[in-house]
Amino acid sequence: MDYATTYDGYWLRPDRFGESSFPDPRPIARNIIGALGAGSFLDIGCGMGDLVQALMLDGMDAQGVDVSAVAVAEASRRAPGRFHVGSVLALPFPDASFDNVVSTDCLEHLAPEDVAAALREMRRVARRGAYLVIATRPDRERAWHLTVRDRRFWESAALEAGFRRHPAALRVTPYGALDREVGETTLALEAMPPGVAEAWPLEALSADRELHMDMLREPGSRSDAHLMRYHWAARFARAGDRILDAACGMGYGAWLLASQTEAAEVLGLDIDEAGIAYARQAFSGLDKLRFEIAGLPEGLARLSENSFDLITSFETLEHVVDPAALLEAFARLLAPGGRVLVSVPNDWSDETGRDPNPYHFDVYDWPKLKALVERDFLLDRAATQTADRAKLNGAWSRQGRVWEEFDPVLGVPPRPAEWLIAAGQKRFAGPGLPPWDRAARVAGQPSSAPPVDFAGMLDNPWLVRGLVDRGTRLNAPGALAAVCAELAIKGEPHDAAAAVTVLGYRLLEDPKASSSAVRSHLDSISARLRVLEPGGGPHALRWRVSLCFVAARLAQKIGDLDAAEAWFERVLSEDAARFGPTLFTKTTEACHRLGWLKRAKGDLTGAGSAWARGLEEAERMLALPVRDAFGPQGTRFAFVFDEYSAVCETANLCAMALERLETDPQNALRQSEVLSRPRRRVELLSEELRLTRARGASPEPVAGAQFWTVRELLRTNKWCRPPEPANPHLHLHPTALGHEDQPEAIMQAPLPKNARHVFIVAEAISPASPGVVVMIGGANAPDASMLRLELAAREPQVLRLDAADLREAHGGEIRVTVATRALARSISSSGVRVTWLGVA
Structure with missing residues (x-):
């Protein structure tokens, strides 16, 4: 088959020129880098180069190759010197020329007899790995996809070509989602070391399959x-x-x-x-x-x-x-x-x-x-x-x-x-424990900075794994509570403080906790604080702040707001700088929460003072040199700047509240929470969702949090009102809440003529995932196939479609196009309900 002539003709068609198989290449570029790591990349079947540019924008050294001279000419116009004309059956590069190869919507365009040769060529030029996205159903014209096969076929073919499955493969497509792939499959592959496939052919391995297999x-x-x-x-x-x-x-x-x-x-x-x-x-x-x-x-x-x-x-x-x-x-x-x-x-x-x-x-x-x-x-x-x-x-x-x-x-x-x-x-408390030998290290040297000095922070440093570190803490609620209860009574001062703090947060998170249980625990906190007198060093300070902060939150939980104010004031009576920058996360948040307590009582002066104090606390933290707090190599601790970011985020909340204290006092809380870097809030939740899925944990809690964050952003930014001076370009479409189960009615409603983007939310209503939102993102009108992984995995993605690509004139009004109505039908047929939340 003459692929070059065929695909020159393909790209010369007006309806195909400039087309991409994905609406936005940035997410897939980040997925590729996340799976395969940084390095050099070759995009095989690159088309007009969108993915290559996205990879370069993320810092990668990327090139593209395509059989069509027409596509390569256009790609080279955008990024000269980065694109090459060549066939996947005979790539114009020496062996091991690139760290990784990527190929999206290319292999299915080959005749079945060419698939094996193409994969061998990919393996030949790749030093480390490959990332392949392959359609598994016919194209819309039923003319271009010549090899339409399932995941197992493509995986088997790649393994026979000298690849193996990448150890990060289940981060790319989660385990449960493998049964729900619709329309395409994604393979993350790793290059087999030279000589392994020859010395250990698959046939030989299969003979011992009952006992051992790679x-x-x-x-x-x-x-x-x-x-x-x-x-x-x-x-x-x-x-x-x-x-x-x-x-x-x-x-x-x-x-x-x-x-x-x-x-x-x-x-x-x-x-x-x-x-x-x-x-x-x-x-x-x-x-x-x-x-x-x-x-x-x-x-x-x-x-x-x-x-x-x-x-x-x-x-x-x-x-x-x-x-x-x-x-x-x-x-x-x-x-x-x-x-x-x-x-x-x-x-x-x-x-x-x-x-x-x-x-x-x-x-x-x-x-x-x-x-x-x-x-x-x-x-x-x-x-x-x-x-x-x-x-x-x-x-x-x-x-x-x-x-x-x-x-x-x-x-x-x-x-x-x-x-x-x-x-x-393994048990981490009680007698007979070995000496602590897990000091934190930076550049190979142990660090005694207070936030990582576990031997100073705890009488029994082994508690850091079982009790203090959220990532390694004992997970079973009953077992954790039992260990904490014993330590609270019998533990040394710092260990008991850690246990009481953890128990406090467990009560805070328990929606069924009784007020008597909370008050009893507040008494325990007071008893612990009497042991941790001022002057006990930075670690005693750390536990005093932690105990007072959780006490304030518990007092809020049971409605004792005067006590909550007093506890927050006790947090602010401590000098966080004596411990280091990381403790300012508690003092700045205490200021923010204290301000709202005072605002609720009508004390605008007190609220303003608390929020101004939050800004001062952040300024004090930023004035502390990182190296003074953590040592010469302290900036290499991964958590350090994350803590700085958290303090600045809380300070931003204080600033937003303070700014609106006089001009819009009734809406200050809502505005400060919602308008404070809203996109960043959604991004952080999206990243948390990705990591949750990577760990194999259930994504529903994070997905639900992201759903409510986005919904609150849409509603409180006055999208549901006529344009107002505060937000002249944001409003909720009038049909947003009226036709949730009538997608055709929604999709045919008129758009404002100045609309720039369209936001659509589809809420899953299956019993397995009630209320989880699915938002499909892109810059062009999507094909229904875009829904495959999002709906299958029941995870939210932002829908932000360019209105210019979605609108058509009908008697002077702008309406959503046929493509978007088809999208709505596809969503509905997949068992979810469509809600149009807004336009901008």
């Missing part, structure tokens, strides 16, 4: 399930951690943990010599990763106790004769607060009551796994997982991919599943 080289739901467990495990790893993957098999999980976390060391152990030989050759790219031959549990005896922070051992317990002895050995190896993560098959028994797998010694259910883990660990988290089947009434039934967490202490598995997963945390 799941990065296998397509399908069952390999997805194996990768998902390690993807979940990566969320528990912190910078500098030491990780053990016990029974690592062929090493793919250890590779994922080493490449996707900031762990200092990852050790993979397995008894199979061939598996370890493969792992050493296939995953040799990181110095911090090593593999050794060792059986379980006897091979663990040579390892030092308290030497690991995280141990993973998936699908192992059923393979050992004495699983209790193995977990006891893991407990010895873990440092206090460290975690063990395990998985087992969930009742794979046959009619005899035994597991038919000859390598499995036992059959597990949740009570059995729970009892086993609780012998040596605090049961922390639990989940069920299904790849493609689950037992219903004693018989296997076809199911889709599901990962669902549940309360490990009080709950039971929410539904039938193939596997059970449990996380246990």
Whole structure:
């Protein structure tokens, strides 16, 4: 086939010239960089270069290649020297010319017989990886997509060409969303090291599939399930951690943990010599990763106790004769607060009551796994997982991919599943703990800056993992409350203060907490403060501020507003500078909240004074040199400038409230909350949503928060009123709230002639995700296929469509175009309700 002539003709068509397969290349560029990392990129089938430019704008060194000279000429007009004419079947570049290759909506345009050669060419020029977006359904003309196949086909073809699945693949398309891809599939791939595919062909690996397999080289739901467990495990790893993957098999999980976390060391152990030989050759790219031959549990005896922070051992317990002895050995190896993560098959028994797998010694259910883990660990988290089947009434039934967490202490598995997963945390309080040896380091040197001086902050520094650090804190509510309650009574002063603070925030977050429970806890806070007298050093100061702040919030919760004011005043009586810049997050927020308490009482003078004090606190914080607070390398702590940003954000709220105190007192609260960098608020929630999905956690809470943020922005910025001087260009379309379940009526309503953008919100109304908003974004009128991942994943994206691309004249009025009406129909047919929130 003469692809060059064909696609020169394609791009010369008026309806195709300038067209892009995605409305905005920036999100996909960021997804690519997030998955593959920074470096040089080649966009294959680049068209007119939109994605190449987006990658360059994000700091990447990107070039494009396309078979069409017409497309390359236009792309070169925009960015000279960056584009080349060439075929994916014979790329005009030497081997390993680029770190990564990307290709969006290109491969499906090839004839089936050309697919393998194209993927081999991609592998030839890529040093590290590839990011492929491929349509899996016919194009609208049913003429251009010559190879219309599913995800498994494309994944298999890529693996045969010398790629393997990228360890970040489940960040690109989450586990549960793999069953809901509609219209296209996205593959994140990693280049296999030279010689591995030849030495270990897929046929040879498949022969031992029952015991070992490199799941990065296998397509399908069952390999997805194996990768998902390690993807979940990566969320528990912190910078500098030491990780053990016990029974690592062929090493793919250890590779994922080493490449996707900031762990200092990852050790993979397995008894199979061939598996370890493969792992050493296939995953040799990181110095911090090593593999050794060792059986379980006897091979663990040579390892030092308290030497690991995280141990993973998936699908192992059923393979050992004495699983209790193995977990006891893991407990010895873990440092206090460290975690063990395990998985087992969930009742794979046959009619005899035994597991038919000859390598499995036992059959597990949740009570059995729970009892086993609780012998040596605090049961922390639990989940069920299904790849493609689950037992219903004693018989296997076809199911889709599901990962669902549940309360490990009080709950039971929410539904039938193939596997059970449990996380246990080693006890981090009580007698017999080893000396603390986890000092924070910057540029290889230990730091004693107050915010990271855990030995000074806590009498028992191991509490930082189990109690203080939100990322590693014991998760099970009952277990956490029990540990905190004991520490509050028996702990040393700083440990008890930490426990009382954590318990305070648990009460604050509990919607059913009684006022008597809150008042009792306020008494506990007062008792703790009497022990932490002024002059006790920066860490005593830190706990005094934390305790007073949570006390103020608890007083607000039960309606004791006078007490809340007094507690906030106590926060402000402390000098946060004695501790360092990070404590100003509490003092500035105390000022902001105190101002509103006074404003609610009609004390405008007091409110203004509090907000002005918030600005002063921020100024004081900004005047503190970072290096004085954190040492010469202190700016390298990732959290430092995040804390500075939080203080400035709160100061901005104070400034907004103060500015409107006299001119618009009734709306000051609403305006300060809503108008303070609204786009940044949505961006932060979007990033939180992305990270939540990356961790494998449920996105619904964050998605819901983003929905209400956006709705509040639209409504309170006077979109629901005629244009007013304060916001002359923003208003809610009059049909916004009147025809939520009549998309045709909404979409045909007239737009103001000066409208610049259109905002549409679709709220999911399925029982699984009530009230979660889906907003589809772009700069051009979208094809219905744009809805595929957004609706499937039930996550919000901003819809901001250029009105110029969406309007057509009808008797002097501007109406939404046919394309947008089709979008509404597509949304509605997908089981969601359309609401037009506004135009600008």
